[in-house]
Amino acid sequence: MKRLLSFMFCFGILIFWSSCRNDFEFSPSQGQLEFAKDTIYLDTVFSNIGSSTYNLKVYNRSDEDIVIPTIQFENGTDSRYRMNVDGETGLEGAQEGKFFEDVELLANDSLYIFIETTIDINTLGALENQFLYTDRILFDAGNHQQDIDVVTLVKDAVFIYPSKDEITGTIETLSFDIDGDGVIDDTTTQGRFLTDEELTFTNEKPYVIYGYAAVNTGKTLTMEAGARVHFHADSGIIITDGASLHIDGALSSNPDLLENEVIIEGDRLEPLYEDIPGQWGTIWLYNGSTNNHINHATIKNATVGLLVEGNPNTTTDKLTITNSQIYNTSSFGILGRATSISAENVVLNNSGQSSFAGTYGGKYNFTHCTIANYWNSSFREYPALLLNDYIVDENNTVYVNDLTEANFNNCIIYGNDNPEFLLEQQGDVFQFKFSNSLLRFNNLNLSGNGIYDFEDSTFYANNVFNEDPDFEAPYDNKMRIGADSEAIGIGSSEFTVATDLLGNPRSGAIDAGAYIHTTFNE
Known part of the structure; x- marks a missing residue:
């Protein structure tokens, strides 16, 4: 009876409260x-x-x-x-x-x-x-x-994508010789080979790629000046055995518009995605690909900007890259594996691991390059520059390959961590040298002995350590150096490249890095 009275009382209050309101009178x-x-x-x-x-x-x-x-x-x-x-x-x-x-x-x-x-x-x-x-x-x-x-x-755009079986929903995957043994291997990588008509990317329309666009043996993919290439998630380019990649950008008159630069990025154009790393996969230069060159390109927001494998001992370098920028990569800017790379006037910045990693030996020559890492999106394990001569398989077996050359001349190697280069040697041949460069390395546990003996002229010559490069805005990938940079005048004319990344002539005292110094607009 008490429960009934309580219910009737509450019900009465509810009716009275509702009757005093006109919530439903719109x-x-x-x-x-x-x-x-x-x-x-x-x-x-x-x-x-x-x-x-x-x-x-x-x-x-x-x-x-x-x-x-x-x-x-x-x-x-x-x-x-x-x-x-x-x-x-x-x-x-x-x-x-x-x-x-x-x-x-x-x-x-x-x-x-x-x-x-x-x-x-x-x-x-x-x-x-x-x-x-x-x-x-x-x-x-x-x-x-x-x-x-x-x-x-x-x-409008040119869309490149693999075929899809309308009945099963299965998406086309790539088959090609992965390991260079002459046998075609099936893969689970979604994508297709480009036709002959698709092997030249012009500046008439942007290109939007789903899956991996592959270049077959004996073919060359050419990207002309002003081309714009956009990748969907988990997409990229694969240059297979005997194939080549030519990115032929040109110097732009407007450094903000980069009208002649080849720009390679994700397919989301909203400002929210402008600087988000890891939006697409990689440009993969497979073992056996040859005669690859890149000039005046901006590659951004990938997982790995360039993955370069094999051919370390060929007469010409596996990859020649000049006057280019790679940044906002969630893993590596350039990852080399037992390969050969020549780089001039290249800027690498903001990578989740290393901006440049030359792994499992090989041959690398970098001149007037800015290899920096101001990654602040998460913890990173590795410095801006990593060199080693080995790999470890799933059974913890170590395989060693000679590092025959690794020369860094008139460069800046810097970042927001310390040290910003790491040398890992397992084998007997580990040849490297840093010359006339601004380097960040201030680790008392390593410096002063072994391969970190900075007084050993075999490996180090005329470098400046741990001084301010005075970058314009490194967290925003603006890597020009200012009037207070300690990279000013430390370069050597023995290694100099005639003009910097923006086409400015290098004369007189030589600045290290990809840019000559300037006065920033306030």
Whole structure:
């Protein structure tokens, strides 16, 4: 009986409380909505690739609960946009995500509208390779109508992707000679070989690659000046045995636009993704690939920028890279394995492990390069520069290979850790030398003995240790050196390259690194 009385008492209070409120009495909107933005700019997207989700906050500043009779796109069901209003998708069928009725909004409250798009540029009648697509979100109609503009720049592109079996959903994988024994090996790597018609990347349209685009034996992939190459997640390029990669960028007149540079990055164009590491895989120069050269390229946001394997003893270097930048790699900027690399005017920065790693021996010659690491996204195990002459397999068996050359002349090797170079020797042949370079190494446990004896002219000559390079903004990959840099004038004319990365002539006293010093604009 007590429980019944208690229930009736509470029920009575509930009825009394409800009868004193008019929460469910909504008045029609009178055009008094306020908005956090007057225009929604969806960042540039590629044709047929979905955008990120953008949001608009809508406010009811009045003291009355209101109902918005309709929220819709001006282009109706033909709109290439879609929206979600506070978790609701709107009317079913063709109007889903396009049309909403009787949207309630409490007094002094707000709601979120989320907007996305996927646009096929070929349906827009675009005459150029890009098209500005616009629409409006309409709130109510007639005299009370309010609106917000929605704008997206859509770019056309050349899409390269593996085939997919429509019945099983199986995606094409690559088969090629991985180990150089003359036998074709099956892999689980999704991708396909480029056709002859696809072997030249021009600057007419961007290229968007899904999976790995492979270059077959005897073929050369050429990227012309101004080409733009974008990779989807877990994608990249593979240069197989007997194939070559030629990246032929050129000096740009505008260092901000880099109009003649070949730019290689992920396929998300939103500013949020501009500097996110690990968005795609790698450019993989397989054992047996030959005559690879890269000039005036920017490679960013990969897992490994360049993975270079094998051919350490050929008469010409496996890879020649000049006037290029590689940064924001989640693992390595350049990872060499028993290979040969020649580099001039190259900047490497911001890598989750090492910016340059020459592993399992090989031959490496770096001149006027800035090898830095200002990674701050997580703990990193390795310094900016790593050299070793061995590998360890899954059975903990150690295999040694000669490091026949590793010369770093007129370079800067620096970062936000200490030391910023590490030498790991297992075999008898471990030839290296640092000359006329600015180096960060201040480890009392290592320096002064063995391969870290900085007084031994066989390995070290005319270097400066642990002084400030005065980088412009290293955490933002701006690696020019300022007027207070200790790299100024420490280089040697014996090793000099005529111009720096920006085409400025080197004359008089020679600065170390990829850039001559400058005065930064405040």
